[in-house]
Amino acid sequence: xxxDSGYERRTTHAPATDDRFPVSLRxxxxxxxxxCAHWNSELDVVALRFGCCEAFAPCHACHAETADHDPEPxxxxxxxxxxxxxxxxxxxxSARTYLDGTxxxxxxxxxxNPGCRRHRDRYFEP
Ligand SMILES: [Zn+2]
Ligand SMILES: [Zn+2]
Ligand SMILES: [Zn+2]
Numbered sequence: 001x002x003x004d005s006g007y008e009r010r011t012t013h014a015p016a017t018d019d020r021f022p023v024s025l026r027x028x029x030x031x032x033x034x035x036c037a038h039w040n041s042e043l044d045v046v047a048l049r050f051g052c053c054e055a056f057a058p059c060h061a062c063h064a065e066t067a068d069h070d071p072e073p074x075x076x077x078x079x080x081x082x083x084x085x086x087x088x089x090x091x092x093x094s095a096r097t098y099l100d101g102t103x104x105x106x107x108x109x110x111x112x113n114p115g116c117r118r119h120r121d122r123y124f125e126p
Pocket of ligand 2: 027028036037038039058059060061062063
């Protein structure tokens with residue numbers, strides 16, 4: 001495995017979940033701060049929750065490759081429930097806190113990739 005950071009990378013397929021995290025999470029080559037095979041920059045440290053299975057994944061492609069069903073975005077009527085995981089401090093944020101916030105974790109200050117919110121329609125019900 002090609003991994004500069006020295007952290008273990010783990011791929012988890014449904015129905016299993018990655019037991020390193022406090023929430024149900026699965027993805028492809030996931031690092032300890034939820035970077036994945038598809039998004040691996042300094043800033044790629046969030047995992048997003050899906051409405052279909054209520055599991056978190058680092059990105060859409062991770063869900064597509066590790067779940068056994070089509071994705072559904074996080075539903076509008078549950079925007080106050082935890083729907084985003086900060087991979088650095090492992091706090092969960094509500095969809096509303098994430099979408100209304102700055103591109104940083106309100107608890108630990110880790111910077112988030114602003115590109116994620118540009119794809120928000122894929123993750124959060126518009
Ligand atoms: Zn799903
Ligand atoms: Zn991914
Ligand atoms: Zn954090």
